[in-house]
Amino acid sequence: MGLERWLVDGYDLTDGLVRDVEYRAGLTATPAVVGANATVPGRIGELWRPKHHGPGKFTLALWLAPAAGRWQDVETAWEELLRVVARPHRLLTFERHTAAGQVRRCQGEVLSALTPTPLGQGGMRISLEVNVPAGYWESADVAFEATAPGSPLPQDLDLEPFADATAPMEQLAYRITGPITAPTVTDTTDGPGDSFTYTGQIGAGQALTVDAAAWKLTGSGGLVPDPGRLANTGPSFLRLVPGRPGKVPSVRLTGTNAGPTTQLAVTGRRAYLT
Template sequence: MAFERWLVDGYDLTDGLVRDVEYRAGLTATPAVVGANATVPNRIGELWRPKHHGPGKFTLALWLAPAGGRWQDVDAAWEDLLRAVARPHRLLTFERHTAAGQVRRCQGEVLSALTPTPLGQSGMRISLEVNVPSGYWESADVAFEATAPGTPLPQDLDLEPFADATAPMEQLAYRITGPITAPTVTDTTDGTGDSFTYTGQIPAGQALTVDAATWQLTGSGGLVPNPGRLTNTGPAFLRLAPGLPGTAPSVRLTGTNPGPTTQLAVTGRRAYLT
């Protein structure tokens, strides 16, 4: 089992000698669900509406105990920590290296006042309460999966590299290689979910990339995509649900006029609730 490490903007909070994490409260708690069902006059119950997650939170309890054992060394370590985390003008990148060897990260902000508790003259304890506006953590590495070129339509793609995700993924890019006309990509993870359709033609030798993270369409091989031709059914270009227990998320490519190079590729980072 590896030693769990925590970093903020690359600054190591867990060197094990001078500073370390005692515990992390709220790390296994999921963000609250945001949204409400609708009440319809003269109708029993409520009309269900889809929900989404709100911001996330966690707390890191740290100790500082510089090797010198002098109070001026404690003060210096405290000021180094302030330089690392007291930055209200921007989000910080928190990175967690788990004992299992995974690396997960999130964009967070320290909102509460920092009030350290002295440990005699040789150290102090500090709690960092971190707010995660996006609600989710993400993998540090980028995952990729693609269908075999020329597979008959519909092309179904099980996204095995994304199987350990626990949160909906909006930060993915979908690359559709032609030839294909009016391609549609649908989330088939949990039945039939959200989808997007490009009501145009992608000729052979060209490709369309639909980037759900940046809300942009880009073409390659000479393709100049028309954003007005893209329609989507959900709140994002495609919000991909995490897989059910024991299964991976999946997508399906449909359309007309395929050829031997028609292909769907998905790339991006896995998302996690904790």
């Protein structure tokens, strides 16, 4: 166990000597759900429709107190912080190192005015209100899991490395190694969920990668994928829901004409609501 650290684009906000984080409001608050049910004239109640999460936000309260205790040093530290966080032309990468040793990050922007409060002549306090347009945090490390090559279809894959995710994961890549015809990958975490199907053939020695983060298909071993052959049932190529307590996310590969090298591999970053 260690101290929590915060970095912005690699700049350490928590060196413990000159600057540190006092508290973080809203860090454990989840993004609001976006969407509405439909009403039908003459029908009781509403028709339920799937929802998704909107943007997230949190506030970091910082202090600056240079060791020398001189006001000119406080101003220098303040201007250095401004050069890091006051960048409205692009998103910033906020990285949180938890006390448990996990690293989570998000892309955020500081939208509110920065109004520091002087602490005499020896320091100041500042609040950074951060908006997270994408809504979710993600793991800094990339997780990976794959089925045993050549195992009979359907191939079921429990994604143990993704077990601690708390938010839907739509930034994953799915690599299907042939031979297989018309492969379908289905989210089986909460029963049959969203899926995608490639209505083509992947030959022996070939592989198809369905990159949900980049919205593209790539092939190897001479395979030239046709994007028009990919059909998905959800809002992305495949949005994988997090597992319930005691259950990990899982997917299933189905298709025909499999062989001894047929395999499904999943790679990407875990997603978190907070």
